[in-house]
Amino acid sequence: MANTDSVKVRVLSLNCWGIRYLSKQCPQRYAMIGDMLCKEEHDIVLLQEVWSEKDYLSLKKRLACSHPHSHYFKSGVIGSGLAIFSIHRIHDTFLFRYSLNGYPYMAHHGDWFGGKAVGMAVLNIGSLTANVYVTHLHAEYCRDKDSYLPHRVVQAWELQQFIRHTSAGADMVILGGDLNMHPEDLGNRLLRSYTGLQDAYLETAKFDGCEDGMTLIADNPFINKKELCPFEKGIRIDYILFKGSTKTDIYCDYMSTTKGSIPNHPFPYSDHEALTAGLRLETHTLTQSDRQPKIQDSAAGKLAALVDIVTEARTEVKVGLHCAEGMRYTATRTGVMGLALLVLELAIAAVPWLALGTEQPFPRTSFYLLAALCFAILLTTFLLYIFYTMELKALQGAEDQMRLAVGSLQEKLRGFPLAQPHNAPRRPPEGHEPSALAPEE
């Protein structure tokens, strides 16, 4: 193996918390962010929650000199909020909208309207191709009773599928974003172990930032400390992940996060901390013998671990399926009751009408009010029925794909001479060391 080339790439990821008129000090913070990006000149800047296109356009104007290439990913009602700025030319972009993303009637959570997605940009860095991904998964509003967990697990599943299938031709894969998952959460394990992506915080040679790499911290003045409970100091939910290819090795030389305040500024950039990673890419001329044995060594163990994780994800999706079925059943039942009420009302009103000449005993006002109520129930439950059916289809689809994936992984596992017996990989996943899943780029 002969190293022939070394390329350095500085990446920033930041959730900008850019809800116009609602987020605190929004215009001032965008101005600060613009100044910082212009000065720091990161190679790649991955932003989330840039909800307003106007804010993106003003950032684009501000960064015209430092980052001439950029893309804003549009999706949903409001937009995906995802933006990418780059020093290197963006050759191609692609957007994948997650099939599940909360509920439209949970308007105060707003995730559904955002049309959450993963955006991809293909960049040429020197002679190398980099696939850069930016995403923002569904928020976790209550960790103890997280009704959005199946949705987030399906998003993580689709994210790993998207990255895995679109990155075959890339020399370098970088994912930045607010995953709304703790480091060892199911979705995160699924994503990392299936794609082989490495966590910059875990891999970095040097680190300067918040304790445990936290990105949502109690010391940030925009944070409501009560909402962090029981994680008093904070949580790590924003990530920069990366991997190389068979042609390249990639290393994280340093990583840093902001620490809740910015020197000489009255407030921080956002309620999330900004992440910066310094990556180094080493190109090597690959000989067949270089890589083959290295992969073989731990492949069986990794596959077995992956089978466990996917099985765990399937269980979570099944829980979601069960809930969605329940909700659809409730909607159906309410709709049927609305219909029955309407029929009953019409029957009562029809009796005196059939017995000609009899005075109508049903007060007109009540009649119309009741009818309007019935129609409102019917319409609402019909819309809910359609929505829950779509949710069910998406969950079932993910579950089918996971089942197929488990089968295929087990098939591969059987091919290994040292593999454990068929049913062994199905042991409970608690026993795993996360390091067993770590890829070996």
Added chain:
Amino acid sequence: MANTDSVKVRVLSLNCWGIRYLSKQCPQRYAMIGDMLCKEEHDIVLLQEVWSEKDYLSLKKRLACSHPHSHYFKSGVIGSGLAIFSIHRIHDTFLFRYSLNGYPYMAHHGDWFGGKAVGMAVLNIGSLTANVYVTHLHAEYCRDKDSYLPHRVVQAWELQQFIRHTSAGADMVILGGDLNMHPEDLGNRLLRSYTGLQDAYLETAKFDGCEDGMTLIADNPFINKKELCPFEKGIRIDYILFKGSTKTDIYCDYMSTTKGSIPNHPFPYSDHEALTAGLRLETHTLTQSDRQPKIQDSAAGKLAALVDIVTEARTEVKVGLHCAEGMRYTATRTGVMGLALLVLELAIAAVPWLALGTEQPFPRTSFYLLAALCFAILLTTFLLYIFYTMELKALQGAEDQMRLAVGSLQEKLRGFPLAQPHNAPRRPPEGHEPSALAPEE
């Protein structure tokens, strides 16, 4: 270049027209399709419009021996209708839902409820990896005044993006499906020229089937001849497309279609004709000199043609944007009128209420009816507003990506010593020979 291996793959694609209780002779036709597939033993079977999962499951049962591997792609309210059966093991599947797909209130067209998508399955055929895609684009209900054209163009755009980005690791790419586009329609040119996919009908060594490869023909008893007008004999809208890779060359040895009737059966399999293609894959050991000059030769011309096609697609998407903006404006205006009416009504009712003791002159029944009408208008226009905003975002997103793609293509074009001047590729696309776009696998 030394040929080392040859693999043969037989592919079938069929739009099954499987709307339970509505499509004519649906159960009988499914039985016929099952018998035929079981007997013919195609390597890969790509089905569209299998709207009911029950029908998929009964087919799966019927084909358990001949096609042990299968997948049904779930999406939308009803389902995507896409299914794949395979003799070879399916290792992985992935579904991409198109961002645009008609309008939910056009319920009689039904496309929105189908949740149109492209399904991908990764198969191992011997030592080769095949990426197999199945899709069904939005129907064309009126060719002269096709209000769905921007939606279909965006679907074709997303289809080519999906195939291009997910097929980098594949030795063989096969796409089968009902594209609802004539051979030289914009979306079809976009798809073929961007991905380099070849049309089996145009490339086949032998052909046995309908005139001009038509797949929706007047001779099919399920076809309403009036709907085909002005194409009296029929149209070609179903396709099998394919390409190899740098490691493989692919050829179509033969192709056939059914011809509107099936010997010894009272009616055909569907209102569409079934397509069968015999593909042959030749693996070769690639030396750098093999491919490089061949690609260079016509690359500039192809790029210029591609710039034209993407520019044409952008124009079409802009037309769609203009329409969607108009629709959203109409919805907003109607909503504002509904609100004004409600305010006016409340004002009229409030006057005698404020002047205490005066008799209420507004008849109660009319009052409630009018109020209900206002609320209905407000709700409907609100939902339409949200829907059109999502349509706008999706169209704008596609337009942005196309603009970026054109820029990137023109940049590449400048790199060619023999390239035409900068503005030359923007000449009207009518002058192109389709053969200029044909890839050179």
